[in-house]
Amino acid sequence: MLGGERRHETAVETNGAEETRALGERLAALLRAxxxxxxxxxxxAGKTTLAQGVGAAMGVRGRVCSPTFIIARVHPALTGGPDLIHVDAYRLDSLEEVDALDLDSSMADSxxxxxxxxxxxxxxxxxxxxIVITRPRGGAIGASGARSAVTDPAGAEDGRRAVTITAIGPRWAGVDLTRLRA
Structure with missing residues (x-):
């Protein structure tokens, strides 16, 4: 335990955007309001691609795309489940700016x-x-997450991603994250 928090993790590899979206769909099956x-x-790296898979599986309205300039976008549920709030905190520089989004007021229902x-x-x-998504950069990512030499630089960006999912807190204590592996 780090800092007294309960945590466990799993690693998943994806090959291309469709597999990353499919991982998002499997992830959505574990999520609740x-x-x-x-x-x-x-x-x-594929952050928005993963979020697209989550949104598709949750059956929300609207195209899930990078909310960089909007910062936060609400995608209402069409199927009676929770809404999806998709946030891009890239342009936020302080905790005060995050607080100004008032995310905590809608978290319980989304x-x-x-x-x-x-x-x-x-x-x-x-x-x-x-969730941390990494891709090869000057080296290929193997099943263990270790990098190896690339003999063909043109193949360095081949769509592969290493995805590490860390569950923190009691809510996730009994959840089997290995179900996220294809």
Whole structure:
């Protein structure tokens, strides 16, 4: 336990945008109203692609796309489930700016997915999923997450992603994250 928090994690590899969306769909099956999901990774890593899979499986209205300039977008549920709140915290510089979004007022009734939320939104909930998406950069990612040399630089961006999902808090204590592996 880090800092007294209960946590466990799993690692998943995806090959291309469709597999990343499918992972988001499997993730949505574990989510319920009140859940906070934080997505981290470099630009183009697949954060929004994963969020698209979550939104598709939740049956929400509207196209889930990067909310960079809007910052937060509510996607109402069409199927009686919770709404999806999709946030891009990239342009937010302080906790005060996060507080100004008033996310905590709607969290209980929604699933909240925050891109670029690390060190910005952890205070919203002691129970959360922290998902880190990485891609090869100058090296291929193997099943263990270790990098190996690339002999063909043109193949360095082949769509593969290593996704680490860390569940934090009592809400996730009994949830089997290995179900997220395809």
């Amino acid at each position: 009140g859940d906070l999901v934080m997505l981290s990774g470099d630009l183009g 699933v909240t997915v925050v891109e670029w939320g690390r060190h910005k939104v952890e205070a919203l909930s002691p129970d959360r999923l922290e």
